[in-house]
Amino acid sequence: MLKLYLVRHGQTFWNVEKRIQGQAESDLTPEGVRQSMLLGKRLSKVEFDCIYVSPLRRTLQTLKAMVVNSDVPVVEDPRLMEICMGDWQGELVENLKRNYPEEIDCFWTKPHAFNRATCETYKQVYDRGAEFVRSVVEKYKSGNILVVTHGAFLKILFTYFRYLQLHDIPQVIHPFSTALSVVELKDGAWNMHFWNDITHLE
Numbered sequence: 465m466l467k468l469y470l471v472r473h474g475q476t477f478w479n480v481e482k483r484i485q486g487q488a489e490s491d492l493t494p495e496g497v498r499q500s501m502l503l504g505k506r507l508s509k510v511e512f513d514c515i516y517v518s519p520l521r522r523t524l525q526t527l528k529a530m531v532v533n534s535d536v537p538v539v540e541d542p543r544l545m546e547i548c549m550g551d552w553q554g555e556l557v558e559n560l561k562r563n564y565p566e567e568i569d570c571f572w573t574k575p576h577a578f579n580r581a582t583c584e585t586y587k588q589v590y591d592r593g594a595e596f597v598r599s600v601v602e603k604y605k606s607g608n609i610l611v612v613t614h615g616a617f618l619k620i621l622f623t624y625f626r627y628l629q630l631h632d633i634p635q636v637i638h639p640f641s642t643a644l645s646v647v648e649l650k651d652g653a654w655n656m657h658f659w660n661d662i663t664h665l666e
Contacts, residue, residue: 466604466649467657468597469507470621471612472639473518473526474500479641482557485522485614486549486583492525499642499665504530506644506664512536513607516600518544523612526642532610543596546614547589550582575620576630586620586630593621601649615639625654 474496478485492500507530517527519540527538552560560568571578575586600609619636623629625647639645639660646657 466601466606467608468600468647468649469510469512469608469610470618470645470647471503471526471610472615472618472641472643473522473612474498474503474529475641476522478554484549484552484555484557484560486547486553487520487545488549488553489521492522492529496522496526496641497529500526500529501531502664503642503644504532507532507610510608510610512610513604514539515610515612516541516544516596517612518542518546518614518617520545520614523614527612530612536610541596543592544611544613544617547586547616547620548584550580550584552580552583573634574631575633586633589617589620590624590630593617594624597621597624618645622659625656627654 474492476485476490476496477493478490480493483490512532513536515527515532515536515538517523517538517540519542523544524540567580579585615638618639619633622636623632637660640662642665643660643662644664645659645661648655648657
C-alpha cells in the first residue's frame, strides 16, 4: 500500500498579516518554526521513502524545521507550488474585498468559475496536482511519501482524493498551519485516514 502524508507549511508573516501569498515569498514566523518542529516530532517514527516539497521558501523552511531523517531523498517539485495569484500576491485580503468584491467572492465561493487573467485557475492547479500524484503512484507502488505544500493547493487536491468536483471546494476546510492529512492507495482507490489534523500543536 502507498501512503501519502500531506503537510501544509507553518505559519508565515503574511498569514498573520492576512495577505494573499500565492507563489510570492513569505518567511515562517517563530510560531511557524515551532509548529513545524512539533510536526517533525510527531512524524519522527515514520520511515519515509521519499520527500516531495514545493520549492517556495516557506515550504522549504517548514521541512528544514521538521528535521526529517537526512537519508531520505528530497525532491523539490514545482507542481506542488501554491495557486498563482498574479497581481493579487502580497495584497491585503481586506483591500481585495474592497477593490474587487465580485472577483474575490468568486475566488472563495465559485472556484469553478474563477478566471482572473493574471491568476491560475483552479482547474490548472487541479491538473498539475493530479499529475503529481499519478507520477508518485507510478514510481512508488508502496511505502510512505511525505509531501510538504500549501493550503489552497491541498484544498484542491482534496477533491481529487475524494472524487469530488471543483464546485465542491468551498465546503472543504482550509488546512491549518502544519496540518497533517494522510491518504492511502489501496486496491486502486484512495482512502482518507484523516484530514487537517493538528493534534501535534495541542
